[in-house]
Amino acid sequence: MEGGAFDGARAAELTAELRRSFDSGRTRSYEWRAAQLKGIARMIEEKEADIMAALHDDLAKPQMESFLHEISLAKASCTFALKELKRWMKPEKVPASITTFPSSAVILPEPLGIALIISAWNYPFFNLTHVGPTLMGKWNYVSEFRLLSIDPVIGAIAAGNAVALKPSEVSPATSSLFAKVLPTYVDNSCIKVVEGSISETTVLLEQKWDKIFYTGSKNVGRIVMVAAAKHLTPVTLELGGKSPVIVDSNVNIKVTAKRIAVGKWGSNNGQACIAPDYILTTKAFAKTLVDALKITLDKFYGKDPLESADLSRVVNDKHFSRLTNLLNDQNVSGTIIYGGQWDEKRLKIAPTLLLDVPHDTLIMDEEIFGPVLPIITFEKIEQCFDFIQSKEKPLAAYLFTKDKKLEEKFVQTVSAGGILINDTGLHFANPHLPFGGVGESGIGAYHGKFSFDTFSHKKAVLSRSFAGEASARYPPYTQQKQKILRGLINGSFIALLLALIGWPRD
Secondary structure, eight states, X not given: OOSSOOOHXXXXXXXXXXXXXXXXXXXXXXXXXXXXXXHHHHHHHHTHHHHHHHHHHHHOOOHHHIIIIIIHHHHHHHHHHHHHHHHHHSOEEEOOOGGGOSEEEXXXXXXXXXXXXXXXXXXXXXXXXXXEEOTTSOEEEOOOEEETBHHHHHHXXXXXXXXXXXXXXXXXXXXXXXXXHGGGTSOTTTEEEOOOXXXXXXXHHTSOOSEEEEESOHHHHHHHHHHHHTTTOOEEEEOOOOOEEEEOTTSOHHHHHHHHHHXXXXXXXXXXXTSOOEEEEEHHHHHHHHHXXXXXXXXXXXXXXXXXXXXXXXXXXXXXXXXXXXHHSTTTGGGEEEOOOEETTTTEEXXXXXXXXXXXXXXXXXXXXXXXXXXXXXSSTHHHHHHHHTSOOOSEEEEEXXXXXXXXXXXXXXXOXXXXXXXXXXXXXXXXXXXXXXXXXXXXXXXXXXXXXXXXXXXXXXXXXXXXXXXXXXXXXXXXXXXXXXXXXXXXHHHHHHHHTTOSOO
């Protein structure tokens, strides 16, 4: 928005305008929803070069990553929503109960109203801010970027809501481009973009919304919930966490190493909420795995990875310092077995492997969110399960194995937002799967129909005619009426017939 400081008064004005637009009924029709989704798809198509340039300015993001992780996913999300929208909007018929016979029953999805989407910096286009106040009242940046902001916006629009999007100032080029071009492709009276940082996000959170969707850190997630609780506003929180990878000894090691490497360093150089955070394997297999990862990283990024055009840089000075401080820990620096180089001026850190980092170090406690990958070893593969379960539930968990029994145990015993077997990150690309966390890694889910559902209220609708009067339901109550009612509740066909003919007579 333009025209001076965005303060509380302007935030209230914005929400009032969105509320008026929503209350007018404009956003409810299929035609309006489809037109906005087509506008977003057209924007992505026509502005692809500008989007890639902005992503490179913010992250030195390789064009291939920009296309695969942001542009193609955003296009696919629009296409999928447009294809399925009429079916999603259609009332769902459900069986009627014998106690309400004759009647019909449906579940009607209706838009919640006006939605605030605060998105992340690590995929600024697909999921646009990981920014918020800490519990001490300050603000920090432990987040991600995203064209991923568009994904929840697509869901909110498909569900018929009016939307305010707050992109991240941590990815300024993408945020500025987004704020400039989106209003020219959609209905700007119902879909708003607010640029800014701490103060703007604060005043937005002070307003009454019908839904708040936030991507970011756990501390900020708690603050978003506190703000939402004031108005009893429902929230969806995508908060990340330490996503583990278990590697069994029976795997195809070349394929395993490539899939781990591309999921870690081929996703914003580790700055992704579902990037592998650490590896768990057996002591006997560790050398084989380490050697394969070293060979793979050399092939992917060369002997001098700081010069590779295929690695994103760290997002800002603060995030760079946090990562280098983790590596400079005296209990961590001695465990570096590969990489460890960095260039502070260019905010680049090379892919780095650590072996058997002490479990009580900070790097094994907080989400790394960068190009560092610890490898922790145990005598038996089953001990890895206990290690994962001793920590907070992650956003994603990965297992590489050919053992179907081990796979079944992993799926049944490991609690995570999502699980992927023999690969990393790809579950995110399936629109038929929900994407979201559990426990401290998040609340709620989105993607595809799940995005539509996240921004919808499932309204129960029961319709009856004036026929089928059962006198037994009305006072004065008698033993005969009670017998009829008990029969109806228990599903008795005879009781139903008696009720329909109005017995007992008053």
